[in-house]
Amino acid sequence: MNAIEQAIEALYEALSGIDGLRVVRGIGVRLDPPAAVVGPPQLVWEGMGSEPTDATFAVPVVVANTEYAMADLMVWAPLVAAAVDQVQDMVVRRAEPGSWPAGSGSDLPAYLITVEVAL
Numbered sequence: 001m002n003a004i005e006q007a008i009e010a011l012y013e014a015l016s017g018i019d020g021l022r023v024v025r026g027i028g029v030r031l032d033p034p035a036a037v038v039g040p041p042q043l044v045w046e047g048m049g050s051e052p053t054d055a056t057f058a059v060p061v062v063v064a065n066t067e068y069a070m071a072d073l074m075v076w077a078p079l080v081a082a083a084v085d086q087v088q089d090m091v092v093r094r095a096e097p098g099s100w101p102a103g104s105g106s107d108l109p110a111y112l113i114t115v116e117v118a119l
Contacts, residue, residue: 002051003051003052003119004041004043004052004055004119007041007055007089007090007117007119008038008041010087010088010090011038011057011059011084011087011090011115011117012025012038013087014083014084014086014087014090015036015038015059015080015083015084017083018036018076018079018080018083020034021034021035021036021061021076021079021080022034022035022036023035023036023038024036024037024038025038026038026039027039027040028101028103029103030102030103030104031062031100031102031103031108033062033063033064033102033108034061034062034063034064034072034076035061035062036059036060036061036062036076036080037059037060037062037100038057038059039057039058041055041056041057041117042055042056042057043055044056051119052119053118053119054116054117054118054119055116055117055119056114056115056116056117057114057115057116057117058112058113058114058115059080059084059112059113059114059115060098060100060110060111060112060113061073061076061077061080061095061110061111061113062100062102062108062109062110063076063108063109063110064108064109065106065108065109069109070109072109073097073109073110073111076111077095077111077113080092080111080113081095081113084113084115089117089118089119090115090116090117091115091116092113092114092115093114093115093116094113094114095111095112095113095114096111096112096114097109097110097111097112098110098111098112100112
């Protein structure tokens with residue numbers, strides 16, 4: 001398993017430890033919120049050689065589109081950030097409010113959490 005695959009698995013494992021949060025592996029998948037989505041990372045090569053040195057993941061934390069959406073986001077986003085911060089070489093940089101396609105033709109409220117990983 002290469003460093004990118006190891007980082008992805010570590011991220012899945014950290015998110016899977018959050019009780020009640022569904023972890024979605026990949027993009028374009030139908031969601032059942034609350035859920036966190038892990039898709040392909042942005043990769044950076046800053047050194048000599050063919051292996052990337054850094055990866056940046058956008059991890060959408062998605063909730064149902066109800067009158068409680070903002071409150072739900074305020075519950076789930078900090079839990080995701082705390083779980084990610086426990087993983088060695090991973091750090092949460094920001095959380096931006098937005099929306100995420102639910103896979104059913106509609107977008108759902110989300111926080112787009114940026115996770116940086118040193119590979």
